[in-house]
Amino acid sequence: MLDEQILNLINADIDGELTPAEQQQLDDILETSSEARAMRTELLKLSNLLDNVPEQMPPPGLSDRILNQLAPPRFSSGFSLSNLMASFQPVTAGLAFAAGLLLTVGFYEMLPGHNTLSDTTGMVGTMVMGQGGGMNLLENNLQFSSDGFSGTVSLSEKNGFYVLNFDLDSTNREEIVVGLDRTGLSFGGFAETPGSSDTVVETVTISGGTLRVESQGRQQFTVFLRGSSPEKVVAAELITIDFSHDDGHSAKDDSES
Amino acid sequence: MNSNNRDQALVERCLRGDRKALEELVGQYERPIYNAAYRILGNPDDAADATQVVFMKAFEHLGQYDPKYKFFSWIYRIAVNEAINQLKRVRNQQPLDDTEVAGTSSPEATAEAGDLYRQIQDGLMELTDDYRTVVVLRHFSDCSYRQISEILEIPEKTVKSRLYSARQVMKETLLARGVY
Numbered sequence: 001m002l003d004e005q006i007l008n009l010i011n012a013d014i015d016g017e018l019t020p021a022e023q024q025q026l027d028d029i030l031e032t033s034s035e036a037r038a039m040r041t042e043l044l045k046l047s048n049l050l051d052n053v054p055e056q057m058p059p060p061g062l063s064d065r066i067l068n069q070l071a072p073p074r075f076s077s078g079f080s081l082s083n084l085m086a087s088f089q090p091v092t093a094g095l096a097f098a099a100g101l102l103l104t105v106g107f108y109e110m111l112p113g114h115n116t117l118s119d120t121t122g123m124v125g126t127m128v129m130g131q132g133g134g135m136n137l138l139e140n141n142l143q144f145s146s147d148g149f150s151g152t153v154s155l156s157e158k159n160g161f162y163v164l165n166f167d168l169d170s171t172n173r174e175e176i177v178v179g180l181d182r183t184g185l186s187f188g189g190f191a192e193t194p195g196s197s198d199t200v201v202e203t204v205t206i207s208g209g210t211l212r213v214e215s216q217g218r219q220q221f222t223v224f225l226r227g228s229s230p231e232k233v234v235a236a237e238l239i240t241i242d243f244s245h246d247d248g249h250s251a252k253d254d255s256e257s
Numbered sequence: 258m259n260s261n262n263r264d265q266a267l268v269e270r271c272l273r274g275d276r277k278a279l280e281e282l283v284g285q286y287e288r289p290i291y292n293a294a295y296r297i298l299g300n301p302d303d304a305a306d307a308t309q310v311v312f313m314k315a316f317e318h319l320g321q322y323d324p325k326y327k328f329f330s331w332i333y334r335i336a337v338n339e340a341i342n343q344l345k346r347v348r349n350q351q352p353l354d355d356t357e358v359a360g361t362s363s364p365e366a367t368a369e370a371g372d373l374y375r376q377i378q379d380g381l382m383e384l385t386d387d388y389r390t391v392v393v394l395r396h397f398s399d400c401s402y403r404q405i406s407e408i409l410e411i412p413e414k415t416v417k418s419r420l421y422s423a424r425q426v427m428k429e430t431l432l433a434r435g436v437y
Binding site for chain 1: 279280283284287288291292295296301304305308309312313316317373374377378392395396397401402417420421424427428431436437
């Protein structure tokens with residue numbers, strides 16, 4: 001039975017991790033021990049077997065899927081929107097938002113407390129229909145106003161891209177969470193409006209189908225959305241937008257068709 | 258420029274919103290990350306999912322990457338952790354009698370079934386997660402002891418002892434399967 005030190009030397013030899021002194025030590029052992037030589041041969045055989053297993057090729061389109069899900073972590077305020085848009089692959093035919101798909105958006109008034117979809121208390125305003133026609137099938141606006149927090153969120157669809165524009169003003173620090181889990185869309189980019197000196201977006205994080213923006217003050221930014229794949233059904237009407245105040249108050253809007 | 262400096266330059270460009278740099282990093286690491294994930298998970302679909310999540314996580318936290326360390330080690334650490342976590346999730350979802358290596362339904366796996374490489378992958382899947390991870394990093398990702406130590410954040414001594422023990426187990430497993 002070989003002792004542990006010899007086994008260690010043999011293993012390290014196979015991995016090319018011996019110092020010259022250790023190599024000499026092992027060579028001396030191998031010269032005199034048939035058991036050590038047999039062990040080395042076996043381990044070398046195993047090592048060669050493992051090293052020669054062919055590399056697996058990733059499935060076709062994996063890198064595209066990865067890139068489609070990745071938005072650059074953060075654009076500076078001077079980032080050019082046209083450059084961003086130019087870097088996108090257009091989502092072409094096959095999307096399921098046919099002309100008949102009209103988006104309706106509930107207008108909510110922000111009230112203290114936690115409003116949910118089923119909670120219509122405090123809901124004011126009206127429902128609007130999307131303005132269909134041509135490639136601009138969707139055009140919707142959400143407006144809200146409450147103490148210390150007001151603004152508009154608009155959703156538009158241009159040439160296969162969905163664009164969520166936020167124009168917000170808040171006294172407190174706000175967390176805005178955009179959820180795409182049920183939509184078939186993915187995040188394609190985020191940009192603050194260039195030249196908006198009082199834009200105070202603090203952090204932007206993306207995790208799976210959720211984008212989280214923390215901000216305070218006047219904020220103008222745009223979230224770009226795209227279909228995960230040209231064939232996949234896109235349900236832009238299921239985008240959720242959740243606002244949470246620092247003081248724990250929140251309100252939620254779900255766009256529904 | 259060495260590979261780590263090149264990676265760090267790409268990371269900086271990514272952080273400035275340069276999509277080309279992001280594409281380069283994905284292009285550079287997609288294959289090695291997928292391969293490591295495949296060998297740990299034993300299933301091409303799970304490996305593809307894990308690879309996707311690895312890049313999501315890496316780019317989400319890119320701002321937290323410390324250039325003191327190698328980007329290679331950093332992203333591999335995310336990959337190993339994600340693969341192990343995914344494996345645990347998969348195991349939890351599978352009935353006990355359905356724990357054989359998944360993925361035999363894929364064309365590649367079907368073609369491999371029964372052959373030497375399939376036997377080796379099956380042997381790998383019989384190792385504990387700790388043992389399999391060091392074997393994968395050493396033999397399939399070509400990492401040195403030091404690199405494995407950095408990726409797994411364990412001492413080199415532990416890397417050696419896990420690797421040597423894993424080889425013993427693997428040798429016995431393959432002998433039992435008649436591969437030797």
